[in-house]
Amino acid sequence: MRKSIATVSVSGTLAEKLHAIAAAGFDGVEIFENDLIASPLSPEEVRARAADLGLGIDLYQPLRDFEAVPAEVLAGNLRRAERKFDLMRRLGADLLLVCSSVSPDGIGDDDLAAEHLHLLADRAARHGIRIAYEALAWGRHVSDYLHAWRVVQLAGHPNLGTCLDSFHILSRGSDPIGIEAIPGDKIFFLQLADAPRLAMDVLQWSRHYRCFPGQGGFDVAGLVTHVLKAGYQGPLSLEVFNDVFRQADTGRTAKDAMRSLLALEEAVGLAPQIPPPVIPTGFAFAELTVSESEPTGSEPEPTGSESGPGDTDGDRLRDLLAALGFARTGRHAAKPVELWEQRDARILLNTTGTESAPERAASVPQSPPEPAAAAPESTRVAPALAALGLESPDPAGSAARARSLLAPVLPRERGPDEAALDAIAAPDGTRLFFCRTDRPGPLGHPGLSDHPGQRDQAGLPGDVRRASWVGDFGPREPVAGPVSHIDHVALTQPLHHFDEAALFYRGVLGLRPLPSLELPDPYGLLRSKAMASDDGAVRMVLNIARVGGQHVPWQHIALACDDLVTTARGLRDARPDLLLPIPANYYDDLEARHDVPPELRELGLLYDRDEHGEFLHLYTITVGRVFFELVQRLGGYRGYGAGNAPVRLAVQHAGTRG
Amino acid sequence: MRKSIATVSVSGTLAEKLHAIAAAGFDGVEIFENDLIASPLSPEEVRARAADLGLGIDLYQPLRDFEAVPAEVLAGNLRRAERKFDLMRRLGADLLLVCSSVSPDGIGDDDLAAEHLHLLADRAARHGIRIAYEALAWGRHVSDYLHAWRVVQLAGHPNLGTCLDSFHILSRGSDPIGIEAIPGDKIFFLQLADAPRLAMDVLQWSRHYRCFPGQGGFDVAGLVTHVLKAGYQGPLSLEVFNDVFRQADTGRTAKDAMRSLLALEEAVGLAPQIPPPVIPTGFAFAELTVSESEPTGSEPEPTGSESGPGDTDGDRLRDLLAALGFARTGRHAAKPVELWEQRDARILLNTTGTESAPERAASVPQSPPEPAAAAPESTRVAPALAALGLESPDPAGSAARARSLLAPVLPRERGPDEAALDAIAAPDGTRLFFCRTDRPGPLGHPGLSDHPGQRDQAGLPGDVRRASWVGDFGPREPVAGPVSHIDHVALTQPLHHFDEAALFYRGVLGLRPLPSLELPDPYGLLRSKAMASDDGAVRMVLNIARVGGQHVPWQHIALACDDLVTTARGLRDARPDLLLPIPANYYDDLEARHDVPPELRELGLLYDRDEHGEFLHLYTITVGRVFFELVQRLGGYRGYGAGNAPVRLAVQHAGTRG
CATH class of the missing domain: 3.20.20.150 (Divalent-metal-dependent TIM barrel enzymes)
Incomplete structure (x- = not known):
């Protein structure tokens, strides 16, 4: 019409x-x-x-x-x-x-x-x-x-x-x-x-x-x-x-x-020209951009301290990933990108550290009157969560759906031996890649290239061979450990694009939104909307913070654990310096409200429950803008521990303020 | 209590x-x-x-x-x-x-x-x-x-x-x-x-x-x-x-x-220790800070144009003031400040241009835990409206009232022959001076000095002689012209301090607030609250703009004219380049709504009415953050022409965007 x-x-x-x-x-x-x-x-x-x-x-x-x-x-x-x-x-x-x-x-x-x-x-x-x-x-x-x-x-x-x-x-x-x-x-x-x-x-x-x-x-x-x-x-x-x-x-x-x-x-059944949604079936990877040269840690460096190689944000992230049970399983053949794995959880460490969002946006094809249309408003500071890989049963279909809903399709510069990945830019500038991690080899769907429309031509272009993206990282060994997969990721949205982002993820990825929450932050309010696929395989949390000047827009990756009590005990013993300290007052209140075991307090685990089950979680310290959460869902819990976010935010802010 | x-x-x-x-x-x-x-x-x-x-x-x-x-x-x-x-x-x-x-x-x-x-x-x-x-x-x-x-x-x-x-x-x-x-x-x-x-x-x-x-x-x-x-x-x-x-x-x-x-x-009658409010009886002056060295005009300079002395913001403001009928009547004896006058309207041009608000705030005595308490959030860019002189029947009483309501009292560095002025900082960093322009000589009230409490000592300090502030500018001749006085000033407030500012002006100056208005701006909304003394002698408009990144926080000084139609005709003939152009579409709509004379369109005058009377006004171009408005109130009109502000904002934005 x-x-x-x-x-x-x-x-x-x-x-x-x-x-x-x-x-x-x-x-x-x-x-x-x-x-x-x-x-x-x-x-x-x-x-x-x-x-x-x-x-x-x-x-x-x-x-x-x-x-x-x-x-x-x-x-x-x-x-x-x-x-x-x-x-x-x-x-x-x-x-x-x-x-x-x-x-x-x-x-x-x-x-x-x-x-x-x-x-x-x-x-x-x-x-x-x-x-x-x-x-x-x-x-x-x-x-x-x-x-x-x-x-x-x-x-x-x-x-x-x-x-x-x-x-x-x-x-x-x-x-x-x-x-x-x-x-x-x-x-x-x-x-x-x-x-x-x-x-x-x-x-x-x-x-x-x-x-x-x-x-x-x-x-x-x-x-x-x-x-x-x-x-x-x-x-x-x-x-x-x-x-x-x-x-x-x-x-x-x-x-x-x-x-x-x-x-x-x-x-209303009026748009048959839009390809149907391809619901993602999981997270293939999360990519963190870090700078090896300039540490941007949240804790101020002591004056006069020597900044050795062990002080870079990259090293701090590697240390954190290793402590959480990840191992580096490969390096990209052509780019300074490391693959860290633990079972089905995969983190890419992109150590170029120089790729800012405005530069990315500039490479997105734009119609002339709106050169900044895909540019996020906030300048990215590494380390940051720059890209997500989403498992798609039909990556080209996912990308076609996205393009028909006006998502900017990202051109990929890749070498002749690299896997083609279909990628789009989300409203906040995060790159979304559609992947089939478990299905290497030709798929019959050519990747979207720099030239929109090419894939509509008859015949397949020369580079149609689609290898699994993990092939670019060389031969790998599986890594066992307590973390099974990425449970969810939390992205900070630019202030003006919260509704746009919700509609984007809903329309492009077919995720269903939960109602928005408003959570107190010591310096403002956090507005938060969770979106998930019906089976819970892909969960994302979109946050915007309405806070004063001091705000750091944190992002995080939540990792699912089989037995968080045991994992937390191991971490508490080995690397307590990596865990966000939870105030004792939190447990005084928790124990007044619920009959919970004393080990939660001892291990610094946070707790929530809903009508479906219970939730245990803990947070790591923050490196740059990024931190990790370890989570365990018990008995069908569907939430994200949002009630505990104010405590987390207060502790994080206190950390950045010395 | x-x-x-x-x-x-x-x-x-x-x-x-x-x-x-x-x-x-x-x-x-x-x-x-x-x-x-x-x-x-x-x-x-x-x-x-x-x-x-x-x-x-x-x-x-x-x-x-x-x-x-x-x-x-x-x-x-x-x-x-x-x-x-x-x-x-x-x-x-x-x-x-x-x-x-x-x-x-x-x-x-x-x-x-x-x-x-x-x-x-x-x-x-x-x-x-x-x-x-x-x-x-x-x-x-x-x-x-x-x-x-x-x-x-x-x-x-x-x-x-x-x-x-x-x-x-x-x-x-x-x-x-x-x-x-x-x-x-x-x-x-x-x-x-x-x-x-x-x-x-x-x-x-x-x-x-x-x-x-x-x-x-x-x-x-x-x-x-x-x-x-x-x-x-x-x-x-x-x-x-x-x-x-x-x-x-x-x-x-x-x-x-x-x-x-x-x-x-x-x-509720519980605070006899607070001195009673001293309602200001008019504007003594408005002070604009300008830089002579670096023009910051709203129109982009043509590339390669020579920046001669006639191009500074100071010169542009002098040109504007002269065109509006002002004359330079004096220069401050010790500071690079010019006094421009027309009847009872006085504008100070402070050409130091380097005094930024944070520097000002640093000179305000602060209790140790909150060093930034009086600092405005936005960095001031000259030209800006930096200070206001308010006519007070009792300047020391005004300052004492302000101090008891926690207004930061500003120390004055002055030479032995300069007049003492009691000054406070408003929440947005604007300095407010309490003056008696018409009453030079000893007044019996010593000025507040750098040492709070001094005026409470028995006996009068040595420098009690209070000259009128205009005495610092040397002998002056009265200047005739169409502008009689400052009708109102409009100040842009930091986003977070709108309510604070309203309470401040109400409590400290005894002004009465009108309800807040929200006015559309092409890039957001302008929230505006007018405050006035009961007799209308002092009127201020507090604005905050909720707009996107491109916003310029404009301030303006509205000058009262006896016969704006004649004044506008003169300006339109002599200096049309100084007047903000009003779209013809505005007059098409105005004439559809009201039976107004065709000369409004011809002269670019804006029009409003309320139950008390009618209002004619026009705007000048903007220099830096500052512009002037010429106004004429007919038959007891009490408003500020707020309904026309969206048209003004649209034209101003178009000017800054080339």
Whole structure:
């Protein structure tokens, strides 16, 4: 279907908005009045700019407080409307949104409202303009979509129809099934927005917290299904007022918006061109970028201490990995990358240490108007979690799915003997590789190369031979140990892209999100959202921290253990310096709340429980931005020990503050 | 009265909180359980630390979901309580807060609740501990303060009393007059918090949006008056959960909290030691800091252009001031500061250009634990509005008031012949000088000097001779012109200190705040709060911008004109390059809404109206961070043209983006 978006949904000047919206692939826009008023472009110039960009102007909005007013007010309102008709003629727009009145002048009389709207539609008709009347959820007299439709019916003018808005309908708890009672050709427009479920004043909710479909708690797809059944043929148009999107990069937000509409089309059965999701079946590896030359430890170095080779972050990470039972099983044939393994847990140590995210982003193919679209906002400081390998039953299918949902596909520079890996960039700049660790050799799927479209050519390119990525590290021996695999990874998201990231992982990887949590940090709040595949094989935690200047955006890798009590005892004996100390006060409280064995206190293990089971975990010290967690899930526990995160954060902050 | 604060109200580790709270002058603390649990300090160490700092531990909080539960739950709850009694003994705390239950296990039976609380109080008594029972506004069965008091009465135990919390009472709309029915000695504790009036879920409102008394919309002073009438003798204790304070500097927030309690004490007639406010009667001057050497213009310089003396920001500001009708009337005798005047509007151009805010802050006397307490967060870039002179009927009284409300008093380095000016630092680092421009010569009030307390000594110090500050600029001639005086100034506040700044200006200067506004900016939202003296002689606008990375925190000086149409015509003819261009689309919309004369469009004047009158204004281009506004108030208009700010911001942003 035709896809549109209201200019208010993204940041920037009107010209910037139009460019970004076109670049994201939209067909049309709703011009939000305030965007036009503040623009130096004349309506004629806006019209020409949009046309040059291939965008139609599908709606001009809004005319407010028009209908059901006393006679003396009506004259002024009609005069105002005539001015807007002139404007729309210059703009080349032929559909005007009229919102139900919120004015104290408004009269609660449907016949009067219908009479005035008939008058308006009649005037509009002379200009070739149509009127779409919409019930605002906080409208003074008309606040329900079926009420607005009744007024439209009463008015009975061919140039008057209704506009449906998913936020106004779903925020009031109205049942959208009634939409099917409206003839499709009288639904002149459909505006779509999602929102988190918040118990707050609906006007504030609407003005500040709307988000794109799939990012909130509303069943927007269900509503669209009813609209399609009614026979609606117009555009799917996003209209989102969001304090965060207002501040975010225009191009990114426009792409995020388009991704949301593509996923919505898929959900209502309208997008057969999107390849189906390929759910990852586990973590193949996590890649840490470290610098060998400049240690960036969290503890300040004593003044005058000699910085020998044993002091680099790389060495500190190697020491930590070895203490946790990992062994270095190989080195990359062509790159300064080490493979560390323990059973099915694999960590890559990339010791180039110089690869910053902006450099990575620069190598991502971009459409010209948005060169920074994939660049994360925070500069990466090594050591950092730079990449994840995800086991995919169909790596090329995973990448194709990602690309169709507008994920930047990363070109790989590789030697003639290296394995081809399909990789994309996540919204925070983390690279995601789709792998089949257990399946070396040709697979029949050529890798995505630097030249999108190449894989669609007939025949297979010359380098189709796909070896398992581990082959690049030479012959390896299995490593036994207490750690069986990566349980989950926790990534810190840029402040402005939390909702985008959640939709990205949900859409691209098919992970299911849990509700967001807010956890206290000594210097702010941590917002956290866990996402997992249905079988729990891939679990990710997306965090954003709203904290003051001192914040370090920590990332971590949680490793699953078979018997954490024994493992913890061994670590406590051998390398207590590597474990994050847990305050005794934590155990005083834990033991007051639960009947737990005294060894938890003795070993510094943290504890949680949910309705499915129990959870034991511990944290290591931090090297740079990165630390490890050892976890054991008992009896089907599904959480992440989030209740213990505030204690962890407090101890970590204390460590960075000496 | 004794003053306390809950540790949850400020950011940091428990140790940092205790230090900052003591430094701000509090007598005691409520220890918030999560702060203790996350602390590496044992309860004994916390007790000793607090004692060393002169802080009592007035309350341990909270015990949750205790009362009116099934028998099998009660046993666990009593066990949990006994653990907390042990902890309190180690901590040296003898008052425990019990919040009304929110548990689904809870039973709506006051007799059962009273029976359980009696049991708890009995156990507590054995440890010398008392229980304060509080109604949470969202308590499952007990949510009203008088209901909690009825349960306490039913329980009838000497170790059981009630805790009152202004948020829980006022957020529900309960009438606090009922407090007077509670015997003062059964009010075991009083927690105080204000909050903005928000229509939202009360739990979320409480957890994220509380603020210090005087910063929100509740009549906290009125509630305290009832509590005092009831005979309450305990501490006034702040308990504030606020997402912004969580991220802010610990020491600043603690001082902000103390300022709030001092102002509250004054409001209820308890603080005779605070000198009364001296309301400023106008702006004496606004001081702009500029650099002569390095132009930092908002427009990018053409590559290869020669940067002659006419290109400095100082020259650009001089050009702008001259075009607006100002003349340079003097130079400071000892400093590189020029005085520009037009009737009663005075602008100082300080061309040192090197004085950064952190340097200023370093010269402010600080108590040792918080060296950065007065430092603004954003680095100042010249040109910037660095200082304001306020006309005061009693400059020394103004400064004494400010000092008693914890404003940093600034030492002045001055030569033997310079006028003494009393100056303080506002929360954003702006220096405020208290002046009597029209009253040169000895005034009988010695200036505050580098040595606080000196003015309290008997007799007058040797340098008591107070000349008007303008005397430092040599003999001057009056300057005629269209600008009569400074109408208002708009200052950009650091993100974390908006509420602090509002309370500061209200408490220190006696200005009255108007409600906050949120205005769209192309790249975010501008939150704006206007404050004014009752007669409108001093008006200030505090802005914070929540925008993306590109933001320039603009400041401006609004100059009052007698006849703005004529002045604008003159400027438009002579120097159109100095005026911010207003889009034609603005006038298309304005003329659709109001019957305004066509000369507004022709002259680029903006227009607003309120119930008192009309407003004409225009903006100049920006130099560095600073621009000017020319305004004319017609017929008692009280606003600031805020509705036009989005258009202004869009044009300004477009200018900075080429």
